[in-house]
Amino acid sequence: MHFTSEQRFDDGVLEREFTLGEIPGILWTPGSVSAPAPLILLGHPPLGLRRMYPRLVARARHAAADGFATATIELPGSGDRPRWPAVEQARADLRRAMEAGEPVGDEIVDALVLPLVDKAVPEWQAALDALLTLPDIGGPVAYSGGVISIGVRLAVVEPRISAAVLFAGSFVPRSMFEEARQVTIPLHVLLQWDDEGNDRQAALDLFDAFGSKEKSLHANMGGHTGVPQFAGDAAAQFFTRHLK
Amino acid sequence: MHFTSEQRFDDGVLEREFTLGEIPGILWTPGSVSAPAPLILLGHPPLGLRRMYPRLVARARHAAADGFATATIELPGSGDRPRWPAVEQARADLRRAMEAGEPVGDEIVDALVLPLVDKAVPEWQAALDALLTLPDIGGPVAYSGGVISIGVRLAVVEPRISAAVLFAGSFVPRSMFEEARQVTIPLHVLLQWDDEGNDRQAALDLFDAFGSKEKSLHANMGGHTGVPQFAGDAAAQFFTRHLK
Numbered sequence: 001m002h003f004t005s006e007q008r009f010d011d012g013v014l015e016r017e018f019t020l021g022e023i024p025g026i027l028w029t030p031g032s033v034s035a036p037a038p039l040i041l042l043g044h045p046p047l048g049l050r051r052m053y054p055r056l057v058a059r060a061r062h063a064a065a066d067g068f069a070t071a072t073i074e075l076p077g078s079g080d081r082p083r084w085p086a087v088e089q090a091r092a093d094l095r096r097a098m099e100a101g102e103p104v105g106d107e108i109v110d111a112l113v114l115p116l117v118d119k120a121v122p123e124w125q126a127a128l129d130a131l132l133t134l135p136d137i138g139g140p141v142a143y144s145g146g147v148i149s150i151g152v153r154l155a156v157v158e159p160r161i162s163a164a165v166l167f168a169g170s171f172v173p174r175s176m177f178e179e180a181r182q183v184t185i186p187l188h189v190l191l192q193w194d195d196e197g198n199d200r201q202a203a204l205d206l207f208d209a210f211g212s213k214e215k216s217l218h219a220n221m222g223g224h225t226g227v228p229q230f231a232g233d234a235a236a237q238f239f240t241r242h243l244k
Numbered sequence: 245m246h247f248t249s250e251q252r253f254d255d256g257v258l259e260r261e262f263t264l265g266e267i268p269g270i271l272w273t274p275g276s277v278s279a280p281a282p283l284i285l286l287g288h289p290p291l292g293l294r295r296m297y298p299r300l301v302a303r304a305r306h307a308a309a310d311g312f313a314t315a316t317i318e319l320p321g322s323g324d325r326p327r328w329p330a331v332e333q334a335r336a337d338l339r340r341a342m343e344a345g346e347p348v349g350d351e352i353v354d355a356l357v358l359p360l361v362d363k364a365v366p367e368w369q370a371a372l373d374a375l376l377t378l379p380d381i382g383g384p385v386a387y388s389g390g391v392i393s394i395g396v397r398l399a400v401v402e403p404r405i406s407a408a409v410l411f412a413g414s415f416v417p418r419s420m421f422e423e424a425r426q427v428t429i430p431l432h433v434l435l436q437w438d439d440e441g442n443d444r445q446a447a448l449d450l451f452d453a454f455g456s457k458e459k460s461l462h463a464n465m466g467g468h469t470g471v472p473q474f475a476g477d478a479a480a481q482f483f484t485r486h487l488k
Contacts, residue, residue: 193452193461204448207463208437216475217437217463219451230485231460234478241474 001130013064015057020127024049024080025073028060029136036138037069038243039131041124041154041161043145044072045170046087046116048079055225059144059232066236068243069137073127075147076119087115094171109171113149117176121153128160140243144235148206149176155183163242164188165235168203169195169224180209187215188238190231195224245374257308259301264371268293268324269317272304273380280382281313282487283375285368285398285405287389288316289414290331290360292323299469303388303476310480312487313381317371319391320363331359338415353415357393365397372404384487388479392450393420399427407486408432409479412447413439413468424453431459432482434475439468 006016012031017024026049030037040063044052049072060070077084090111097104124143131137141160143151146167155164156179168191187210191203207217216238220231250260256275261268270293274281284307288296293316304314321328334355341348368387375381384406387395395410400423412435431454435447451461460482464475 193459213465214472215437215465216472217461219461219463221457221459228458228460230481233481237474237477 001127001133009061011061011065013061015060020073020123020130022081023073023123023127025071025127026056026060027069027071027131027134028057028064029069030064030067033067033136036136037067038139038239039128039137039141040068040070040239040243041128041141041143042070042072043143043147043151043167044075045146046075046078049074050079062232062236063239066240068239069131070144071127071131073123075116076123077116084115087112104171106174110173110175113147113171113173114175116147117149117153120147120150121157124150124154125158128158132160142239142243144239146170148172152176152179152183152206155185155187161185163239165190165238167227168192168206169198171199172202172206177206177209180206181211183210184212186238186242187212188235189215189217190227190235191217191219192224192226193219193221198224245371245377253305255305255309257305259304264317264367264374266325267317267367267371269315269371270300270304271313271315271375271378272301272308273313274308274311277311277380280380281311282383282483283372283381283385284312284314284483284487285372285385285387286314286316287387287391287395287411288319289390290319290322293318294323306476306480307483310484312483313375314388315371315375317367319360320367321360328359331356348415350418354417354419357391357415357417358419360391361393361397364391364394365401368394368398369402372402376404386483386487388483390414393417396420396423396427396450399429399431405429407483409434409482411471412436412450413442415443416446416450421450421453424450425455427454427456429456430482430486431456432479433459433461434471434479435461435463436468436470437463437465442468 001020003016003018008014014029016027063070077087093108140162142163143154144165147170148166151164151166163186165188189207245264248261252258258273260271307314321331337352385404386407388409390411391414392410395408407430409432
């Protein structure tokens with residue numbers, strides 16, 4: 001893990017860009033902490049870190065105000081990372097089906113999501129290995145955001161993840177429902193009720209499938225990026241309950 | 245409105261029992277307030293105020309700590325009020341259907357809920373008239389709790405109700421979905437995901453039907469009375485956002 005640049009915001013939050021092998025990432029740490037800060041991994045859709053940056057830095061600074069460090073990495077095939085023809089093909093197939101008003105078949109969803117999960121999850125784990133060696137980062141660790149299937153897989157395979165805020169805003173492969181049953185950590189699931197790009201019933205079914213004893217579904221009005229301020233605050237309170 | 249007894253708790257909250265004609269009720273006001281307190285009407289299932297008292301007083305004292313007055317009245321046919329043979333018959337029919345494992349038909353739900361809504365809503369409005377004449381009670385006013393159909397009807401017909409926390413834990417007559425479309429006030433809907441006595445799909449459909457621009461669904465694990473502490477806190481924050 002190599003830090004490539006850093007800047008400090010006026011709220012004291014330190015932002016450091018890093019690379020982990022070929023993978024770019026960003027780490028944000030609170031301005032003043034007495035002990036190593038709990039860490040939240042900031043998930044995001046595969047649109048590239050640069051495009052996601054304004055939303056990520058807002059979440060990071062909100063979390064820092066609550067005493068949390070946050071980190072994110074570029075997803076495979078996104079941003080400045082090498083293109084990934086198979087996933088791009090699946091995206092083209094998805095677009096074509098949606099523009100034609102056709103139902104999005106299981107094979108498109110699987111081709112779109114499963115390779116991404118298979119590749120991204122070990123990368124998140126490698127990032128976690130590296131981040132936890134830093135003196136200002138401690139446990140516990142949480143995952144926050146989309147792609148929801150990445151969050152589900154991480155919750156199953158990565159025992160250092162002790163809680164997750166999952167954003168139900170992407171297609172979910174059928175096999176993921178089976179993985180969801182194996183999740184036991186506390187979950188806070190955000191669902192935008194009128195999200196055009198989201199299958200509401202699939203999100204409800206996935207919520208139902210989670211094996212966690214503590215799971216909450218928070219559905220709000222508005223489209224994909226319209227999560228209201230108070231819903232963000234509630235997610236922050238979930239982290240404060242579970243990471244402190 | 246006649247006050248029949250009063251006691252002050254060690255947190256300063258003043259509890260006053262009252263009667264409004266033949267209807268018993270309870271008013272709780274915060275210990276120290278500089279201005280007239282916003283009012284939350286505490287809805288509850290038709291099990292009688294005495295049986296509901298422990299849960300009601302806990303909600304009242306929680307609300308008082310946030311600066312809210314709360315009040316509740318006995319529902320028609322419940323507690324010490326005259327028995328209501330038609331509704332008791334509907335309850336017996338419901339029990340019989342559930343014990344036989346039969347689906348609960350629309351006619352049972354209608355007979356169980358609609359007369360209660362028709363009679364209880366004007367009583368809540370009369371209580372509101374009386375409560376708002378008290379010097380320590382001001383606007384705005386909210387409704388909180390079940391019977392959800394009472395909350396829906398109140399939200400439609402009573403313009404003084406400016407926000408509601410609704411508890412999706414009772415049968416919903418089909419005609420109520422049409423009324424739900426006419427609701428426009430901010431809503432915070434609590435759903436116990438595994439509530440045995442609740443039709444989850446009906447609750448989701450009702451949430452979808454509400455016409456409100458701001459509506460949030462908060463689903464949590466556990467049975468009918470198992471609403472977790474943090475979900476109560478989130479409902480309290482909803483009131484603070486909308487009544488202050």
